[in-house]
Amino acid sequence: MIVNGKEMTFEENSNVIDLLNKLNLDEEKVVVEINMEIISKEVYSERILNDDDKIEIVGFIGGG
């Protein structure tokens, strides 16, 4: 699948949480978009990733 423009491979049945863990991102500090749709945090563990998914992740850092 494509994550932020780069091709990545995952084990079968990986979900959004697995992806965030692999990228070392905190699930509470991100916006996740899969195939142009924003994924609600509540369904990160249910949403299984498919080979043809196009995923964009935006992480936020502190300061303001």
Place this chain on the structure above:
Amino acid sequence: MKIYVNEKEMKFNERKTAFQIRDEIKPEGDIVILNGFIIKEDSKLEENDRLVLIKRGEKPNEDELEHLLVSRHTPGVHGKVKNAIVGIAGLGGLGSNIAISLARLGIGKLILVDFDVVEPSNLNRQQYFVKHIGMQKTRAIKDIISQINPYVEVETVNTYLDKSNIKEIFEGVDIVVEAFDNPKCKAELINTVLTECKDKYIVAASGMAGYFSNNIIKTRKIRDKFYLVGDGVSEAKPGCGLMAPRVSIAANHQANTVLRIILGEKEV
């Protein structure tokens, strides 16, 4: 011909110059602004030109003041921003700067939300004064805006924003501005607006600490209706503080993005 003089529509039978009208209407006017630009030399006028005549130091009456406050704007901008409603989540370094820039533009209405009070350590980057220390930020910002542009309608909400109240508080706004400090709050607001308030724009910021280069702070369009300002990497943490210059650079990237959205410029 039709000319707007101090924002009042006036009709003239023959073609006039700017200084002819000044001499007829306000001979003591020593500042002549034609279509947002101060002129020193006389200029022929075109249909629908906007001429503002000011006597330096004179206090204008209330009818004139609102228009005079924005007489240096690009023509046509004020009419559009006057109809806009913008919500700002957080009134710290980002939010206080954004609120003031939008107030100077003469935005129609601002909905300003924060739960906190002004502390001395805020004054290194936030637009408050020593007299505001201990005051709710919502009250302090309202005080400042009233002294900049009293024609901006300001609604303040003194509360902690989270997903339980975001939708309701920002119900009436066209654009939500994310101006929090905490990255979890940033993510919660942005996720909530993108999933539950799909008709609204959101303009957020991430990465503006320290004194790194000006030029790595960018505005990116992440998706339709979602814009993100910042360098994406300079996190506020021990050893890397938040200071006025870069925080206000980011804040005004956000403010200009709001202005551009209102004026129909959707690309960055």
